[in-house]
Amino acid sequence: MNLTWLPKHSEFSKQMTVIKKAQPKEAWTLLTAMAQTNLNFLETIQVDKLFKEKFAAGLPSGVSVPEVRLALLSSSTVDQLLPGIRVGGLRRNLWIKTYVTDYGQSLQEIMDPTSHLQAFKPTVVLVAFDALSFFGTQPLGRTVETASAKLERALDQIQTLWRLSREKFCCRIIQQTPLPLYQPLMGHNEHRLPDSPSHLLRIFNERLRSLADEQKVDLLDINNWAARDGIKDWHDPVLWHKAKQEVSPVAGPMYGELVGRLLAAQLGRSYKCLVLDLDHTLWGGVIGDDGLEGIKLGQGSGVGESFVAFQRFVRDLASRGVILAVCSKNDEKTALEPFEKHPEMVLKRSDIAAFSANWNDKASNLKQIAQQLNIGLDSLVFVDDNPYERNQVRGELPMVAVPELPEDPALYPDCLVSAGYFEAVALTTEDLIRVEQYQKNVEREKIQASFTDLSEYLKSLEMEMIWGPFDSLSLPRVTQLINKTNQFNLTTRRYSEDETRRFSEDPKAVTLRCRLIDRFGDNGIIGIIIALEQKEGDWLVDTWLMSCRVLGRGVEQAMMDLLVQETENKGAQKLIGQYFPTAKNNMVKDHYPDLGFEPLGTDEKGNSRWSLTLGTKKKFDYFMKLQKGN
Amino acid sequence: MTPSEILKRLTKVIGQVLGNEDVKLTLKSTAEDVEGWDSFNHINIIVGAEMEFGVKFNASELEELKNVGDFVALIEKRLAKKN
Numbered sequence: 258m259n260l261t262w263l264p265k266h267s268e269f270s271k272q273m274t275v276i277k278k279a280q281p282k283e284a285w286t287l288l289t290a291m292a293q294t295n296l297n298f299l300e301t302i303q304v305d306k307l308f309k310e311k312f313a314a315g316l317p318s319g320v321s322v323p324e325v326r327l328a329l330l331s332s333s334t335v336d337q338l339l340p341g342i343r344v345g346g347l348r349r350n351l352w353i354k355t356y357v358t359d360y361g362q363s364l365q366e367i368m369d370p371t372s373h374l375q376a377f378k379p380t381v382v383l384v385a386f387d388a389l390s391f392f393g394t395q396p397l398g399r400t401v402e403t404a405s406a407k408l409e410r411a412l413d414q415i416q417t418l419w420r421l422s423r424e425k426f427c428c429r430i431i432q433q434t435p436l437p438l439y440q441p442l443m444g445h446n447e448h449r450l451p452d453s454p455s456h457l458l459r460i461f462n463e464r465l466r467s468l469a470d471e472q473k474v475d476l477l478d479i480n481n482w483a484a485r486d487g488i489k490d491w492h493d494p495v496l497w498h499k500a501k502q503e504v505s506p507v508a509g510p511m512y513g514e515l516v517g518r519l520l521a522a523q524l525g526r527s528y529k530c531l532v533l534d535l536d537h538t539l540w541g542g543v544i545g546d547d548g549l550e551g552i553k554l555g556q557g558s559g560v561g562e563s564f565v566a567f568q569r570f571v572r573d574l575a576s577r578g579v580i581l582a583v584c585s586k587n588d589e590k591t592a593l594e595p596f597e598k599h600p601e602m603v604l605k606r607s608d609i610a611a612f613s614a615n616w617n618d619k620a621s622n623l624k625q626i627a628q629q630l631n632i633g634l635d636s637l638v639f640v641d642d643n644p645y646e647r648n649q650v651r652g653e654l655p656m657v658a659v660p661e662l663p664e665d666p667a668l669y670p671d672c673l674v675s676a677g678y679f680e681a682v683a684l685t686t687e688d689l690i691r692v693e694q695y696q697k698n699v700e701r702e703k704i705q706a707s708f709t710d711l712s713e714y715l716k717s718l719e720m721e722m723i724w725g726p727f728d729s730l731s732l733p734r735v736t737q738l739i740n741k742t743n744q745f746n747l748t749t750r751r752y753s754e755d756e757t758r759r760f761s762e763d764p765k766a767v768t769l770r771c772r773l774i775d776r777f778g779d780n781g782i783i784g785i786i787i788a789l790e791q792k793e794g795d796w797l798v799d800t801w802l803m804s805c806r807v808l809g810r811g812v813e814q815a816m817m818d819l820l821v822q823e824t825e826n827k828g829a830q831k832l833i834g835q836y837f838p839t840a841k842n843n844m845v846k847d848h849y850p851d852l853g854f855e856p857l858g859t860d861e862k863g864n865s866r867w868s869l870t871l872g873t874k875k876k877f878d879y880f881m882k883l884q885k886g887n
Numbered sequence: 888m889t890p891s892e893i894l895k896r897l898t899k900v901i902g903q904v905l906g907n908e909d910v911k912l913t914l915k916s917t918a919e920d921v922e923g924w925d926s927f928n929h930i931n932i933i934v935g936a937e938m939e940f941g942v943k944f945n946a947s948e949l950e951e952l953k954n955v956g957d958f959v960a961l962i963e964k965r966l967a968k969k970n
Binding site for chain 1: 900903904906926927930931934935938939944945946949
């Protein structure tokens, strides 16, 4: 039930005293580090108390993390889960504020314009109703309602909460799958008793999936997680009767971790890249010592099969969008040998987007990998069987996630699943071809190296940009990019799919999504602009973001021409650009001056405004064809 | 484990739940005497004690607790059954 993939803190109490005395900014860093350890529920309560004490007035200056205002709608007691939720947020660098509706008052609080919930203005609503609130405690067969009518009523009830929450707060919705609190009355073939509440709940939880997809609600599947851990770890009947706690306080840290990772996924802050050690991690033994025939991989031995199974798991993660990299202390030639010659190797060299095998320290190599792939260090998960290497990386690069890998390779996949680093709420076509795209980037770079003139190289790419406004086909990917792009992002405004759709329907908005195709293939949608008319003729560029994969290829200039063309068509005479600096978007600080905008001033936070008068602007030169389409 | 050792460890758990490391408890202390020991924290204290001592309490036993002394005696009884 503990957060087993995290290392235990060796001196918890001593460290808490240090944090208590620390200055706010330092305290934030230390508390975030504390949240990266395996805390039980008592320790979680203490970390949360200190967190609230230190930051009651707000975040310390110089710390910039997303704020989430999370309202829990519940039919039973959930206060015991709040410390775990806040600490779970801290672990993912989120500042979570919580609100719990009064007992049995969820609907009233949503509807009442003077309620505390209205004043709280949630950005996320978590619907956490227990099973009994849906199917009651009536005796079997005594109600006139048929089983299917009961089911439909329960599903209607939940959808009403979703719809009203969304209407009132324009927020994201998370639906918790209720724990199986009803006892089976027949046993294995419970489904033959149609009125059985235990059976109804099972169907209910299944139906929630399709409804949630239809209505853009994300599930918090604690029912499934409790099945994984064992329901006894999650639900304590004594505490249910005594305090109406559906989830036991002991499960609080895990519950909060699950909420934290889901919120992070919604904001595009999940980890993106799995960096793997080789010896004892992808195969048994040491390739440099044991040789191709000596390493344990497959061949019918239990250990060898475990490594094959781990590789298959990793391959499947990659095929749904997780980037793979290798970081090993080896000679490159030796390290590559199994990839090229071992018949039981599941992973191929072509599955690995960045391959680093040398004798430098691993922290330096991880930095290089992040740079090569153009992603942040905080997108990396580093998997290594060697505690020394793990600790070196944790010490040097605290933003890299480093799981405590179990000793037995049979347990490696479970460790990564428990840790939930790659939690994802949506899947786009871009995710499915990500590995291929990264490989093609490597090919492009090789070709680039063979050209001495950049424009010759760009011409040789035969680029074509397909553009258009946001439409139903592109909305999922557009929303995903809006929520996950950190580096090339001028304002880092995040929008839900509903909000994004509203822009596309607004006559006083121009939306642009751009796809880049070249001779190596389709890069997918890589650039997004939202511009809004502020007053007659003045258009504000609310959002401008791009995928870093296509930097330096003239995409910005091409998008600028499209922006000018589309806003001028709607009567624009002037464009206003904004740059809001964050810890990650320094690369675009000169974006507007580079495109010819004039400065309008900078406020005390460093936010700057820029303007460009239209009408006389000349088009840019770039080496790509522009084509309206999908 | 002697009652005084149990009291010491239980006091530590209660201090952690209440966020007050300096909390002073005797066998005669009751929840009303201690700041912050409300019904919500009471559950956390019970679960914390179960974790600290590796035991599990019955609902009926929990309902009979009148003061810290009863709590220590209950833990002592559970520990004895465990061995």
